[in-house]
Each structure stands twice: as C-alpha cells, then as structure tokens.
Amino acid sequence: MEIMNLLTSLIAIMILTLSALGFAFTPLSFLLTTVLPYVAFATFLAGFTYRILSWARVPVPFRITTTCGQQASLPWIKNSPLESPSNVWGVIGRMALEVFLFRSLFRNTDVVIVGQRPVYGSAKWLWFFGLLFHWSLLTIVLRHLRFFIEPIAPWINGLSAIDGFFEIGVPTLYLSDVAVLTGLTFLFLRRVVAPQIRYISLFADYFALLLLLGIVTTGLLMRHFFPADLLHVKNLALGWVTFAPALPKEAGPVFYIHLCFVFTLMAWFPFSKLMHMGGIFLSPTRNLANDNRMKRHLNPWNAPVKVHTYEEYEDEFREKMKLAGLPLEKE
Amino acid sequence: MASAKTPKPDELIAIRYAPPETPWMETPTVFRPGTWSYSGTAKSLTTLGLPNPRAWQPSDEDWKLPENWQEIILEGFRERLEKHRSFRLFMDICVRCGACADKCHFYIGTGDPKNMPVLRAELLRSVYRRYFTESGKRFGKLAGARDLTIDVLKEWFYYFYQCTECRRCSVFCPYGIDQAEITMMGRELLNLVGCNINWVTEPAANCFRTGNHLGIQPGGVKDMLEFMAEDIEDRTGVKVDVPLNKKGADILFVTPSGDYFADPGTYTCMGYMMLFHEIGLNYTFSTYASEGGNFGLFTSHEMIKRLNAKIYAEAKRLGVKWILGGECGHMWRVLHQYMETMNGPADFLEEPVSPITGTRFENARSTKMVHIAEFTADLIRNGKLKLDPSRNDAYRVTFHDSCNPARAMGLFEEPRYIIQHACNHFHEMAEDTIREKTLCCGGGAGLGNDENMEMRMRGGMPRAMAVKQVKEKHGVNRLACICAIDRATLTSLMDYWVPGVTVTGVHELLANALIMKGEKERTTDLRGEPLEGKAADETL
Numbered sequence: 001m002e003i004m005n006l007l008t009s010l011i012a013i014m015i016l017t018l019s020a021l022g023f024a025f026t027p028l029s030f031l032l033t034t035v036l037p038y039v040a041f042a043t044f045l046a047g048f049t050y051r052i053l054s055w056a057r058v059p060v061p062f063r064i065t066t067t068c069g070q071q072a073s074l075p076w077i078k079n080s081p082l083e084s085p086s087n088v089w090g091v092i093g094r095m096a097l098e099v100f101l102f103r104s105l106f107r108n109t110d111v112v113i114v115g116q117r118p119v120y121g122s123a124k125w126l127w128f129f130g131l132l133f134h135w136s137l138l139t140i141v142l143r144h145l146r147f148f149i150e151p152i153a154p155w156i157n158g159l160s161a162i163d164g165f166f167e168i169g170v171p172t173l174y175l176s177d178v179a180v181l182t183g184l185t186f187l188f189l190r191r192v193v194a195p196q197i198r199y200i201s202l203f204a205d206y207f208a209l210l211l212l213l214g215i216v217t218t219g220l221l222m223r224h225f226f227p228a229d230l231l232h233v234k235n236l237a238l239g240w241v242t243f244a245p246a247l248p249k250e251a252g253p254v255f256y257i258h259l260c261f262v263f264t265l266m267a268w269f270p271f272s273k274l275m276h277m278g279g280i281f282l283s284p285t286r287n288l289a290n291d292n293r294m295k296r297h298l299n300p301w302n303a304p305v306k307v308h309t310y311e312e313y314e315d316e317f318r319e320k321m322k323l324a325g326l327p328l329e330k331e
Numbered sequence: 332m333a334s335a336k337t338p339k340p341d342e343l344i345a346i347r348y349a350p351p352e353t354p355w356m357e358t359p360t361v362f363r364p365g366t367w368s369y370s371g372t373a374k375s376l377t378t379l380g381l382p383n384p385r386a387w388q389p390s391d392e393d394w395k396l397p398e399n400w401q402e403i404i405l406e407g408f409r410e411r412l413e414k415h416r417s418f419r420l421f422m423d424i425c426v427r428c429g430a431c432a433d434k435c436h437f438y439i440g441t442g443d444p445k446n447m448p449v450l451r452a453e454l455l456r457s458v459y460r461r462y463f464t465e466s467g468k469r470f471g472k473l474a475g476a477r478d479l480t481i482d483v484l485k486e487w488f489y490y491f492y493q494c495t496e497c498r499r500c501s502v503f504c505p506y507g508i509d510q511a512e513i514t515m516m517g518r519e520l521l522n523l524v525g526c527n528i529n530w531v532t533e534p535a536a537n538c539f540r541t542g543n544h545l546g547i548q549p550g551g552v553k554d555m556l557e558f559m560a561e562d563i564e565d566r567t568g569v570k571v572d573v574p575l576n577k578k579g580a581d582i583l584f585v586t587p588s589g590d591y592f593a594d595p596g597t598y599t600c601m602g603y604m605m606l607f608h609e610i611g612l613n614y615t616f617s618t619y620a621s622e623g624g625n626f627g628l629f630t631s632h633e634m635i636k637r638l639n640a641k642i643y644a645e646a647k648r649l650g651v652k653w654i655l656g657g658e659c660g661h662m663w664r665v666l667h668q669y670m671e672t673m674n675g676p677a678d679f680l681e682e683p684v685s686p687i688t689g690t691r692f693e694n695a696r697s698t699k700m701v702h703i704a705e706f707t708a709d710l711i712r713n714g715k716l717k718l719d720p721s722r723n724d725a726y727r728v729t730f731h732d733s734c735n736p737a738r739a740m741g742l743f744e745e746p747r748y749i750i751q752h753a754c755n756h757f758h759e760m761a762e763d764t765i766r767e768k769t770l771c772c773g774g775g776a777g778l779g780n781d782e783n784m785e786m787r788m789r790g791g792m793p794r795a796m797a798v799k800q801v802k803e804k805h806g807v808n809r810l811a812c813i814c815a816i817d818r819a820t821l822t823s824l825m826d827y828w829v830p831g832v833t834v835t836g837v838h839e840l841l842a843n844a845l846i847m848k849g850e851k852e853r854t855t856d857l858r859g860e861p862l863e864g865k866a867a868d869e870t871l
Binding site for chain 2: 002008051054055056058059060061062063064065066067068069070071072073074076077078079080083084086098102104105107108109110111113116117118120126130194195196197199200201202203204205271273275276279280282283284285286290291292293294295296297298299301302305306307308309310313314316317320321323324325326327329
C-alpha cells in the first residue's frame with residue numbers, strides 16, 4: 001500500500017497534466033483562463049475561511065500549554081518567556097518563532113541504538129529544508145504579484161532584484177527558485193527513501209509535494225527553456241483582477257499545465273493537510289500562556305458532575321473516624 | 332493469570348526500527364503477554380457509574396461490547412470534536428512530517444511503528460476521516476480512511492494504553508500536536524463502551540469512595556502517618572506532629588497517597604513532615620482529600636473533575652488559607668492545568684503567602700495552590716533552613732524531570748535548587764533526556780502494573796540508559812524525582828536496566844540534610860542506612 005500511495009499520486013499528477021494539455025489544444029482552453037481562475041480562487045478563499053471558522057467555533061475548554069522552558073514562579077528564578085510564556089507578549093513571541101522560524105522543528109533529533117544504548121543526534125535537515133521551502137515559496141508567490149499589479153509596486157521589483165542578485169544566466173536565475181526546488185526535492189526524497197516516513201505516508205502527502213514540484217518545474221521551464229509571452233501572461237492576470245478575463249492566445253502548453261496545477265492546488269488547499277498554514281495559529285498547546293495558576297481559564301461547557309461529598313464520606317466512615325480520634329462534623 | 336516472563340535486558344535491547352512488511356492498516360494487533368494491562372473490573376466500573384461493567388479480558392476474542400457500540404463511539408467522537416478545539420485541530424492539521432516519530436519512548440523501546448505518535452494518532456484519524464470528512468466518506472482508503480471495526484477498536488485499546496500521555500512528542504511537533512490529548516480522547520471513547528484497564532479504574536474507584544487510590548480508610552491514613560512520625564523520632568530524636576482533618580490550619584497539604592503507603596515514597600513523606608515541623612507550619616493532612624493523584628486524567632475529563640472536586644471542597648470545609656501540594660507528576664498537571672477551570676473559582680481561599688518568608692506566590696494567585704518545590708526553594712533562598720549537605724555524601728545524585736511538571740508546568744529550576752543545597756554531588760543526565768526533553772519512566776498514565784512489565788521496561792529503557800550513562804561516568808547511585816508514580820516505576824526500571832541505582836524523592840534528600848532544632852546526632856539517613864563516614868567512625 002505504501003508504494004501504491006506514491007504511484008496513485010503520480011497517476012493523479014499525470015491525469016492533471018493530460019487534462020491541462022486537453023485544455024490547451026481544444027477550444028476548452030477559454031475555461032482555463034476565464035472561468036476556472038475564479039472557481040479556484042473562490043474555492044480557496046471560501047474553503048480557507050470555512051475551515052478556520054469551523055475550528056474557531058469549537059471551544060478551548062482547558063489551557064493545555066506545552067511548556068518547553070522554565071515557568072514564571074519565584075522572582076529570582078529566571079524564566080523562559082518564549083518557551084513557557086506567562087503573558088500575551090510571550091505568546092506572540094513564541095508563535096512568531098514557530099511560524100517564522102519553525103522553532104519546534106529546530107529541536108529535532110534522531111536516535112540510533114549504539115552499543116546497546118539509544119544515542120540522540122542532531123537532525124536539523126528537516127528543519128533546514130522545510131524552512132527553505134516555505135520561505136522560498138512565499139518569495140515566489142510575492143514575486144508573482146508583478147503579474148497582477150500595474151504599475152509594479154517598487155517593493156516587488158526590489159524583492160525580485162534581491163532574489164536575482166547573483167545575475168546568473170539570462171534571464172536571471174532566481175535564488176528562491178533553486179531553493180524551492182531543493183527544499184521540495186528533499187522533502188519528497190525523504191518521504192520516499194526513509195522507511196518510517198514512507199510507512200506513514202498517505203496519497204495526499206505525496207500528491208501535495210508532487211503538485212508543488214509540478215508547479216515549480218513548469219514555472220522554471222517557462223522562464224528558462226520555453227519562454228512564455230510575458231506580456232500576454234500579464235494581460236491575462238490583469239484581466240482576472242479587473243474582472244475582464246481575456247481569451248487565451250498562444251501561451252504554450254507549459255503555461256496551461258502550470259495554470260492547471262496552480263488552480264488544483266488552490267481548490268484542494270482548504271480540504272487538505274495544507275491547512276496547517278492556518279491551523280498552527282489556533283494550536284492550544286502553543287498559543288496559550290502558561291499562566292494557569294495566575295488566571296482562571298473558563299470552560300464554556302463546564303457541567304456539574306457527580307461527586308462524593310465529605311458528608312457522604314463521613315457518613316460511611318463515622319464510626320471508624322471516631323475510633324481513630326479524628327474530628328467529625330456530626331457526632 | 333500469571334504475569335508473562337520479561338525477557339532479559341540483552342534480548343530486549345535488540346530493537347529493530349524497520350517497519351513491518353504489511354501496511355499498518357493491514358497489520359493485526361497481537362496482545363502479547365507482558366505488553367498490555369488487565370481490564371477494569373465490573374466492581375470498579377459500577378462504583379464509578381461507568382458503562383458496561385462486565386468480566387472480560389483484552390486477550391478474549393469476544394469483548395462483550397454493547398450491540399450498538401459503533402454508534403456509541405461515533406456519537407462520542409462527534410461530541411468531542413465539538414467540545415475540544417485541540418481534538419478537532421489535531422485530527423486535521425498533521426502533515427505526517429514524522430518529527431515526532433522517534434521522540435516517543437515506547438517507539439524507541441519497541442520499534443513498533445504504531446508507537447510513533449503520528450501513527451498512534453492516525454489510528455483515530457483514519458476513523459475520523461471515514462465518518463467526519465467528505466474526502467474520507469468518498470475516497471475511503473485513498474484518503475487514509477477506514478471503517479470502525481472490532482479490530483480497530485482492539486488496536487485503539489492496545490496502543491492508547493501504550494502511551495503514557497507524557498507529551499514529549501508535543502515539544503517537537505511543529506504544530507504542537509499533543510499525543511496526550513489524542514490518547515485522552517481515545518481512552519474516553521473506549522470508556523464509553525466499557526474498555527478500560529484496572530490499574531486506572533480501581534484506583535479511581537477507591538479514590539472516589541475513600542479519598543485515595545489504595546482505598547485506605549481514615550484510621551489507616553492516621554496509622555501510617557503516625558508510624559512515619561515514630562520513624563522520624565527514631566532517626567532524629569525529634570517528635571513531629573501528625574495534623575489530620577484539622578480545622579483552623581493555615582494550609583491544607585495534599586500529596587499522592589503513594590507517598591504514605593509505599594517505599595520509597597514514605598521517606599519523601601517523612602521529609603515533608605520534618606520540614607513542616609522544623610519551620611512550625613500550621614498545616615493539616617486530610618483523610619477525605621488524601622490523594623493528590625488523579626486517575627481521572629487517564630479516564631475522562633469528567634472523571635478528572637469528579638475526583639479533583641475533593642481538594643477545594645476540603646479546603647473550604649477546613650477553612651484553610653491556601654493549599655500546598657506534594658511531589659507528584661500527573662497530579663500537578665491536573666492542579667495546574669485543570670483544577671481551577673473545573674472546580675474553581677477558589678475565591679474562598681487567600682492568595683498564597685509563605686507564613687515563614689512572607690513571599691507571595693504570585694504565580695499561584697488564582698488557583699491558590701503552591702508546589703512544594705516552589706515553597707521549599709523559597710525557604711532555602713531566604714535562609715530559613717539549616718542544611719548539612721554532607722549527610723547526603725554517600726549519594727551521587729541525578730535528577731529525572733517528571734513528564735508533567737516538565738511539560739505541563741515548566742517546573743525545572745525549583746527542584747534542582749533544592750537538590751543542589753541538599754547534596755554535594757549532583758550530576759545532570761544528557762541534555763536530550765532532561766527538562767522539556769525528559770523521557771518517561773514508562774509506567775505513567777496507569778500503565779505501571781506488573782502484567783505490563785515488558786512494555787514498561789521497553790518504554791522506560793531510554794530513561795534508564797540515560798541514568799546508566801551518568802552512573803558509569805560519575806558513579807551516580809541515586810535517581811531523584813518529584814513524582815510518586817516515578818518513585819514506584821523507576822525503582823523496577825533501575826533494578827532491571829541499571830542495578831545499584833535507587834530512587835528518591837527530592838524532599839527525602841532535603842530531610843536528610845535538614846538540621847532540626849533539638850535533634851540528636853544523626854548516624855543514619857531516613858532509610859536507616861548509616862551516613863557516610865559515621866559507620867566507619869563507629870567501628871574505630
């Protein structure tokens with residue numbers, strides 16, 4: 001089954017590619033540039049919002065912070081405000097570290113049995129390539145805004161300039177493109193090669209990586225090998241944002257595959273594990289302060305329960321308590 | 332039923348981390364003797380009013396479930412998804428990156444992939460997808476979904492009672508997914524159809540009725556404490572009081588019953604009594620609230636609340652100012668993270684102030700319950716205790732951070748401060764095995780029973796090996812901890828993996844070092860073992 005999950009996702013990607021080509025070489029291509037962008041974007045927005053709201057409306061009955069550092073207790077004991085935050089500022093700091101730097105993943109270790117004993121080693125690769133992938137993907141998404149904004153905002157040009165700082169090749173090779181490809185390749189190979197990770201991987205795990213790899217690859221192909229008509233692409237994109245979608249002209253099959261992959265990603269995103277992007281902000285073990293004994297946390301469904309009262313207890317054991325000389329409420 | 336024979340350490344350490352040939356959904360669960368716990372008895376379930384009391388064992392073919400057990404579980408599932416954001420979120424956002432996989436002591440000790448926290452959670456997630464998500468309903472296995480069958484239920488039982496809710500995985504998870512939370516939900520669901528273990532339900536039932544896990548009645552509590560007072564007099568020449576159910580005390584003291592009923596916890600309890608006597612604390616024990624531990628944590632949220640209610644109720648009845656809690660792990664998870672939410676507000680108590688130092692315990696200002704390590708560290712800091720650490724010179728001490736004080740409180744420095752003032756020889760274990768990365772004793776969350784011995788030794792192996800390392804390097808012979816379950820389970824664990832290391836509470840070490848007013852010259856420690864140097868002197 002493990003290998004089946006990988007094969008199935010490869011097949012799914014191939015079907016997507018073929019449908020994209022089907023769009024490209026038939027009159028249906030107008031769908032891809034006029035209707036589907038809106039369908040995909042609307043699904044993404046609505047789905048994302050729906051998922052966030054469906055989590056947010058569920059109560060957080062208990063404050064179950066995972067503490068990864070010294071609590072704030074006695075004034076002379078140094079606490080860890082970011083690992084065991086005692087107030088909202090600490091929580092913001094902790095969340096920022098999680099979201100921007102993947103703090104928890106940075107702790108990663110591996111374990112091997114050496115000489116009949118488990119030995120823990122540093123294992124920062126997952127953290128490094130994970131971070132590389134996420135940051136470069138963000139950079140790429142932001143760079144793409146140049147297709148949607150006219151005139152192009154200076155910061156976008158600035159970002160592109162920094163990204164292409166080394167001016168390797170014509171057109172310039174973007175560092176983020178190299179980075180995203182490296183990151184994704186690592187994540188994919190790790191999933192395929194490491195037996196434990198392969199064992200737990202589902203179809204969706206491979207599909208997400210292959211889809212992103214497909215998007216990146218087609219993007220790179222268009223930039224460096226089969227140049228797309230940038231003016232045409234920009235007209236298309238501007239058409240979408242001004243609600244006057246243009247009919248496609250000769251944009252080449254690679255462009256269609258690229259678009260088809262992106263729309264699939266957008267539409268699938270809210271219903272997939274990729275929602276960890278929104279979910280991380282709601283995680284109760286991370287976004288709550290370790291101030292449990294300082295402030296009472298309220299549980300909206302805190303219901304009365306059957307307890308065993310002192311009176312019931314004394315009623316049962318009165319004689320024995322008397323015998324033991326213990327004080328009683330009722331003689 | 333005779334307990335299974337536990338393999339020798341040499342055999343047990345031969346662990347393979349290669350996953351089985353068959354995919355996990357198709358790998359059957361085998362209830363191998365020595366790796367699971369006996370079922371909860373009908374008597375305990377009846378006392379607690381839990382569903383489906385009956386005679387059965389997990390090794391039976393027929394678990395005697397109610398006819399509509401699937402319906403009950405799925406309805407319970409839905410209810411919990413709507414009551415706990417943690418649960419819903421943790422069902423949805425895992426990306427299966429595997430960072431948690433080799434962080435679990437049960438995975439390290441067994442190599443069984445279903446002990447990877449990610450896969451343990453998938454046991455529930457697969458059912459969640461099948462019944463609560465569109466993709467799972469439509470695409471089934473392709474979407475990682477599967478039907479809730481009797482085999483799935485048995486698998487849940489085996490693996491949710493093979494997790495000690497230690498939260499180590501949650502430290503490493505990039506989204507903070509906490510397997511303890513998932514195990515707690517899994518166990519709640521199992522409890523709905525009467526599938527639980529006796530090592531949890533019997534203590535819980537005892538605690539509900541008699542006030543403590545062991546079912547000791549009021550007179551018994553008194554006898555035990557008085558017996559300890561006699562031992563204290565024998566060792567130190569000082570007669571200490573045993574205040575019980577005393578109205579007008581300033582402080583209610585609550586500690587796990589393991590501290591007054593089982594060695595080596597009793598020495599820790601003697602330590603508390605000596606300390607309170609020495610500083611002249613106006614406190615009381617209670618027979619009604621004679622248990623700090625709360626096996627509700629291993630049953631259901633409702634049960635936590637039912638058992639915990641006694642502590643505030645007793646504080647109110649006795650009219651104390653605030654509550655002090657002894658050395659215990661899961662007890663402190665409940666006191667810190669659940670008690671006031673469930674049974675508060677504690678508006679009938681005062682903000683805790685140490686009557687000896689005047690220190691205001693700001694961090695406990697709302698719950699009004701202070702950890703003994705916080706209390707004692709403050710005493711030492713303010714110079715209120717006279718300590719002679721050389722009395723602990725026979726001991727090379729290391730400290731095991733108990734899971735819950737570590738990862739649910741962040742109580743790291745206070746116990747270390749006490750140890751460093753009470754002992755001259757203190758050596759930390761390897762960095763990856765202490766503080767927030769501490770490894771479990773292997774027997775928490777109700778798994779510390781004898782029939783589960785092989786699994787305990789496997790789960791505790793990573794902790795034991797870290798101790799072994801400091802034993803070889805620094806000659807460590809004492810393992811200190813602040814947890815009653817640890818004091819019981821680590822003892823078996825050390826005997827198995829690291830013979831020669833004994834387990835101690837922190838307040839036992841403190842009391843050994845404590846110079847008391849009017850004491851005789853001490854020739855032995857609290858255990859009656861000769862102090863280093865003294866034995867030699869006597870033979871001269």
